[in-house]
Amino acid sequence: MGAARVKRRFSAVVDGPVEEEEVMSRRPRQRFVGKDGRCNVTFVNMSERGQRYLSDLFTTCVDIRWRWMLVIFTLSFLLSWLLFGFAFWLIAFMHGDLSIRLTPIIGEPCFFQVNSFMAAFLFSLETQTSIGYGFRSVTEDCPLAVVAVVLQCIVGCIIDAFIIGAVMAKIAKPKKRNETLVFSETAVVALRDGKLCMMWRVGNLRKSHLVEAHVRAQLLKPRVTPEGEFLPLDNVDINVGFDTGTDRIFLVSPVTIVHEINDESPFFEMDQKTLENDSELEVVVILEGMVEATAMTTQCRSSYLASEILWGHRFEPVLFERKDGYQVDYSFFHRTYKIPNTPFCSAKELAEQEYIQSSRSSFCYENEVALQLVSPDDEPDQRMYPTVMVTYHNHLFMVSMDNAPFVVI
Numbered sequence: 001m002g003a004a005r006v007k008r009r010f011s012a013v014v015d016g017p018v019e020e021e022e023v024m025s026r027r028p029r030q031r032f033v034g035k036d037g038r039c040n041v042t043f044v045n046m047s048e049r050g051q052r053y054l055s056d057l058f059t060t061c062v063d064i065r066w067r068w069m070l071v072i073f074t075l076s077f078l079l080s081w082l083l084f085g086f087a088f089w090l091i092a093f094m095h096g097d098l099s100i101r102l103t104p105i106i107g108e109p110c111f112f113q114v115n116s117f118m119a120a121f122l123f124s125l126e127t128q129t130s131i132g133y134g135f136r137s138v139t140e141d142c143p144l145a146v147v148a149v150v151l152q153c154i155v156g157c158i159i160d161a162f163i164i165g166a167v168m169a170k171i172a173k174p175k176k177r178n179e180t181l182v183f184s185e186t187a188v189v190a191l192r193d194g195k196l197c198m199m200w201r202v203g204n205l206r207k208s209h210l211v212e213a214h215v216r217a218q219l220l221k222p223r224v225t226p227e228g229e230f231l232p233l234d235n236v237d238i239n240v241g242f243d244t245g246t247d248r249i250f251l252v253s254p255v256t257i258v259h260e261i262n263d264e265s266p267f268f269e270m271d272q273k274t275l276e277n278d279s280e281l282e283v284v285v286i287l288e289g290m291v292e293a294t295a296m297t298t299q300c301r302s303s304y305l306a307s308e309i310l311w312g313h314r315f316e317p318v319l320f321e322r323k324d325g326y327q328v329d330y331s332f333f334h335r336t337y338k339i340p341n342t343p344f345c346s347a348k349e350l351a352e353q354e355y356i357q358s359s360r361s362s363f364c365y366e367n368e369v370a371l372q373l374v375s376p377d378d379e380p381d382q383r384m385y386p387t388v389m390v391t392y393h394n395h396l397f398m399v400s401m402d403n404a405p406f407v408v409i
Contacts, residue, residue, distance in 0.1 A: 110142030
């Protein structure tokens with residue numbers, strides 16, 4: 001089904017330009033980033049995938065599930081014991097120390113109390129784990145056995161360092177820190193400081209701080225270029241205060257992230273109705289910072305679909321002042337309340353309306369000032385008719401108060 005969809009898209013590009021409305025009218029796409037931060041992406045048809053993963057074995061061990069890590073942990077030690085146990089048994093067999101002898105025993109054996117494969121395996125285990133029961137040991141009469149014991153000690157140290165390092169890195173992995181970093185279930189659009197803004201909340205459930213915490217956001221939406229190329233996921237950055245530094249937050253109590261919808265925002269021409277009917281829109285929000293205990297960088301992700309962005313709502317307060325300090329009530333973290341006077345138009349239309357109103361007010365004020373300069377007691381021929389410069393709709397007018405026509409400059 002996926003191949004057929006790609007084929008239809010390709011044929012549409014070849015036969016003629018793809019209409020953006022036709023592409024957007026398809027069924028709603030899957031969420032790219034889940035609410036829990038997991039990316040809904042699978043990789044297929046990867047050439048040499050196993051070889052590439054094995055070339056970075058340490059990262060592979062850190063990323064795999066614990067059940068597979070336990071299997072690797074067990075097999076690495078068990079196989080090394082079996083390998084060196086077989087080597088010890090073969091050395092003893094060739095030296096004639098076993099019950100089945102190729103040559104008669106001359107001098108001391110290579111190993112004491114190693115007369116079978118099971119005994120050789122136990123000797124290998126005791127050597128690598130430094131148990132040392134005292135019954136089995138290597139003698140100086142067989143240099144090859146001494147070399148084998150030295151090699152096993154070196155290999156054992158390497159395995160210990162690798163496995164223990166991978167396990168510790170997996171335990172200290174800051175991924176679990178994300179469980180105590182939360183995003184609000186919904187985002188809201190409302191007026192703040194007279195400007196239309198999109199807002200969402202982030203919170204830290206632990207008392208330990210997130211060092212150098214900062215937020216980022218992106219808008220994911222399919223787009224058709226003027227050349228007819230279909231982009232299934234076009235990434236557009238959403239400014240959350242990078243220029244002013246407000247993207248860096250002090251996450252002690254829940255913080256509301258604010259994106260001002262201005263002429264540089266991808267939501268500038270989007271009104272409430274357009275937002276509610278846009279089934280392809282997805283806002284991905286990212287919180288990054290260093291874990292205070294380990295100084296390791298962690299990243300927490302979430303996303304909001306168009307149905308999860310509430311127009312004309314605000315978040316309820318969660319921070320309350322008490323006699324002994326401040327208190328955060330997380331029962332209000334996801335709650336919102338409706339703002340009746342929120343405009344339903346887009347930020348672009350709102351800016352145009354404010355500009356027209358301010359221009360009209362300026363024109364009326366200039367006329368009032370000009371009229372006050374004319375004295376009603378003066379004779380008609382002796383009156384001084386001032387000339388006033390008025391700005392209206394991006395044009396400069398010269399207004400003469402003697403009923404002369406306007407002069408546009």
